[in-house]
Amino acid sequence: MLTIIDHSSAKMAPEKRVFSDSHLISLIQLGLPLTERPYLEIARKLGVSEHQVITRISNMIETGLIKRLGIIVRHHELGYRANAMIVWNIPDDSVHKVADLMKEYPFVTLCYRRPRRLPDWPYNLFCMIHGRDREGVISLLEDMIAVNNWQDYPYDVLFSKRRFKQRGASVRKVRVVF
Amino acid sequence: MNITDKQIINYLQSGFPVCEHPFAVISEKLGLTESELISRIQLLLDKGILSRFGPMFNVEKIGGMYSLVAMQVPVADMERVTAIINQHPQVAHNYERDHKFNIWFVVALEAGKKLSTLLETIEDQTGYLTYNMPKLDEYYVGLKFNA
Numbered sequence: 590m591l592t593i594i595d596h597s598s599a600k601m602a603p604e605k606r607v608f609s610d611s612h613l614i615s616l617i618q619l620g621l622p623l624t625e626r627p628y629l630e631i632a633r634k635l636g637v638s639e640h641q642v643i644t645r646i647s648n649m650i651e652t653g654l655i656k657r658l659g660i661i662v663r664h665h666e667l668g669y670r671a672n673a674m675i676v677w678n679i680p681d682d683s684v685h686k687v688a689d690l691m692k693e694y695p696f697v698t699l700c701y702r703r704p705r706r707l708p709d710w711p712y713n714l715f716c717m718i719h720g721r722d723r724e725g726v727i728s729l730l731e732d733m734i735a736v737n738n739w740q741d742y743p744y745d746v747l748f749s750k751r752r753f754k755q756r757g758a759s760v761r762k763v764r765v766v767f
Numbered sequence: 768m769n770i771t772d773k774q775i776i777n778y779l780q781s782g783f784p785v786c787e788h789p790f791a792v793i794s795e796k797l798g799l800t801e802s803e804l805i806s807r808i809q810l811l812l813d814k815g816i817l818s819r820f821g822p823m824f825n826v827e828k829i830g831g832m833y834s835l836v837a838m839q840v841p842v843a844d845m846e847r848v849t850a851i852i853n854q855h856p857q858v859a860h861n862y863e864r865d866h867k868f869n870i871w872f873v874v875a876l877e878a879g880k881k882l883s884t885l886l887e888t889i890e891d892q893t894g895y896l897t898y899n900m901p902k903l904d905e906y907y908v909g910l911k912f913n914a
Binding site: 614617618619620621623624625626627628629639643646647649650652653654655656657658659660661662663666667672674685688689691692697698699700701702703704706709710715745747748749750751752753 | 776779780781782783785786787788789790791801802805808809814815816817818819820821822823824825828829835837839849852853860861862863864865866868869871898899900901902903904905906907908
């Protein structure tokens with residue numbers, strides 16, 4: 590059987606097709622295909638070229654719509670059994686300076702500034718430390734405080750006891766994992 | 768999990784290439800074949816060591832928003848209150864923590880939906896106050912976990 594392929598139209602036609610961000614997002618939200626050419630597989634589903642998909646995903650990373658492409662590790666399964674949220678009351682004029690030092694520690698996995706909710710809640714800086722056990726987390730924390738002379742900043746440590754729910758949330762019917 | 772799996776995890780946490788043969792870029796650096804790398808990632812997902820392989824979106828840029836909410840609930844009432852909170856599909860994570868403020872959950876909302884409406888509903892249903900603590904600044908941390 591003789592098949593004639595018109596290479597020019599096969600190559601050109603998909604490039605002209607437009608596809609929306611949300612269509613692409615809906616295809617990749619649960620994960621990238623585990624095949625040698627994942628972007629080609631996505632492109633076939635969209636009816637566009639691999640190059641278009643690569644360009645669009647690169648743009649999404651550049652503009653920050655995609656924060657990161659890679660893996661999400663289940664820290665508990667990796668042996669990080671202690672998950673502590675450490676909350677600090679840092680004077681407003683020092684909070685950025687302190688946070689910039691804090692975020693550099695390899696064991697600090699999140700660092701956010703949040704509003705105080707006075708009088709019940711005086712803390713304005715939150716960081717997360719994951720460790721193998723509670724003692725390990727406390728000793729990392731105490732070293733960090735001593736090295737930086739943060740003894741005067743009030744803080745509290747909130748270890749997790751139970752996880753009731755952990756999943757991505759639906760936003761515009763897009764499952765998003767953060 | 769062997770040394771190669773640990774290398775794969777540490778490598779992929781810092782990112783995944785966007786090009787025609789992304790797996791080949793990484794497998795070459797790790798001294799694996801493309802198909803070996805792919806099957807090992809599949810195995811780590813199957814074992815539950817990885818929960819996902821793909822993009823992490825910025826919720827705000829997709830048009831939604833999210834926030835962290837805390838509550839103080841008597842231990843005897845925990846089950847009832849968490850059951851109510853978890854019923855709401857906007858609740859993404861919910862942790863019990865060892866503190867006077869013992870319930871901490873993250874909500875993610877679609878564009879245009881009001882957080883205050885959801886929190887008022889939860890307060891009415893549970894009978895306890897909610898403390899909304901949205902992120903004001905995020906300080907970028909690097910690599911997450913060492914396998």
